[in-house]
Amino acid sequence: MLExxxxxxxxxxxxxxxxxxxxxxxxxxxxxIVAAGVAGYEWFKxxxxxxxxxxxxxxxxxxxxxxxxxxxxxxxxxxxxxxxxASILCWICSIFxxxxxxxxxxxxxxxxxxxxxxxx
Numbered sequence: 257m258l259e260x261x262x263x264x265x266x267x268x269x270x271x272x273x274x275x276x277x278x279x280x281x282x283x284x285x286x287x288x289i290v291a292a293g294v295a296g297y298e299w300f301k302x303x304x305x306x307x308x309x310x311x312x313x314x315x316x317x318x319x320x321x322x323x324x325x326x327x328x329x330x331x332x333x334x335x336x337x338x339x340x341x342a343s344i345l346c347w348i349c350s351i352f353x354x355x356x357x358x359x360x361x362x363x364x365x366x367x368x369x370x371x372x373x374x375x376x
Contacts, residue, residue, distance in 0.1 A: 285330055288326060289323050289330070290323070292325075293322055295376045296320075296322025297315050299369075300314065300318040301315055303366070303372070304368070318369070322376050342374045346371045349371075
């Protein structure tokens with residue numbers, strides 16, 4: 257628990273310095289890209305697998321691919337618009353899954369890897 261508190265305090269310090277200590281948007285862009293990569297790594301670890309062992313290189317590749325997509329979305333506004341549209345569709349699908357949960361619980365499948373890639 258202490259590790260999580262220390263991590264949160266460090267992240268708050270970094271985010272506040274990026275937001276208020278600089279006049280440029282580039283530190284926030286870099287922070288967003290790093291956060292997208294870490295979120296992709298953590299998302300991959302949560303996804304269903306056929307075997308119980310986690311292959312960390314695949315998780316790192318997924319995190320790097322997520323960070324690369326975030327970088328491209330910052331550079332090309334058309335990609336960002338497509339990701340927004342896809343994320344709206346993912347949220348609609350998620351609402352359907354939540355609404356029909358007791359009767360249908362087949363949502364925990366490999367499609368979540370693609371959904372996480374889009375949402376992150």
